[in-house]
Amino acid sequence: MYSIAELETFLAIIKHQGVVNAAKQLRLSPATVSHRLNKLEQHLGTTLLFRDSRTLTLSPAGSTFRERVEHILEALYDAEHEIGARGSAVSGLLRVTMPPWVFSQFVMPNLSQFEQAHPQLALDFLINDQFVNIVEGAQDVAIRVGQLADSGLLARKLCDNHRILCAAPSYITRYGMPDNINELQNHFFVCLPWQREFKLKEPNGRTVHFNAKTRFTISNSDNMTSAALAGHGIAVKSHIAIRDNLKRGELVPIIPGCLESDDAPIWFVRPQHSLKTRKAEAFYEFMKALFENRG
Template identity: 65%
Template sequence: MYNISDLETFIAVVENKGVLAAAREQGLSPATVSHRLSKLERELSTVLVFRDSRRVRLSPAGEVFYTCVGAIIEALHDAEHSIGARSSTVSGLLRVTMPPWIFSKYVMPKLSEFESEYPQLKLDFLITDHFINVVDDAQDVAIRVGQLNDSGMLSRKIVNNSRVLCAAPSYINKQGMPSNLTELAAHY
């Protein structure tokens, strides 16, 4: 099945009058553009463009398809623009949940600078030590510590978080100094 990218590539080939120029415009390899065009023609069971080494020319079916698809792609881009999806300005509401210590240590020191850089973005923080389900609690982003258990979520490491374990000398005298992780777990 073809997709929107295939249709956009077809439009680019027609409007740039060739595969090489369309590839440059889309930031793709000429082979990828040619593959997308061939896939589209195969799915539609028709020839859309006649091509030789120097130029492309629309077939009669290609002319009809170009007119219809061009209007559809333009309407789709207009719809995306009207909801801000293609806007280069970062705006809207961003809901973020995180533990309090992350907020105070990492976010607060940079918050003023961030808000100055993105004045049209509203931030709504849910600061809690409790695990928040991103979907159920309508959060856009969750800042977590440790391994991500839910493989359905996307993750990106944003900072190293070094920890130091400390104990009072009186505790060590009473409980003993653990020499490995198993012994340390027994202290919990």
């Protein structure tokens, strides 16, 4: 009979696209990983993976077997999570990617609580505003903001959120408050490099494409907020990210409701074909508590 370790190794080879990469992630030798796969194929009497020096492809039998294995292991992990079959301590390494503002405003101030609750769990953070393919990037989970266009992701909403245009009072004093979207053409924006073009909504519901006029762009959402606070221009920001700034009057809304697509929920996502592990669930519960009642 094949072992759980062999099943986990089989899925790791698929996820990381090869024996060598899987061995690195599992902290095993390539020979051990290859041996486990060979034993599994011998037991089943079929080829699960077609592999050469460059590519790895699931056989028809391998594709069917993968689906069954994922369900079996996930059910097993769920059962272990409920009864604590692996003990009370959550351990291992969890790779997480998220935007800078989520990390700096929510995670970092509360990280010590998570560390105290799970001292044997190591976290590897990839902090980035750019889209990160969590499958190709070998990330276990991601925190995403906005409407999800990704296929192959399992998503759970952490909270509701929406985007707004905003600026500092010092900017408004210098350049004036725009009353409609046509007047935005005369204003400067601070934005992420890939955020210069977006859609605006006129009062009659008509959608117009808008190209923001910028003096500079910034590839970090935290620094973009700092630039807006310093009066360098109008910014498109998640409301939840600047809620305290709005309350203190450090930023003011610009033409509320003018963004064509302002709905931007906060999501906890993981790959469709990854397994729900105790470490991922522990981090989900942590993030869920951070965003509770914040939408």
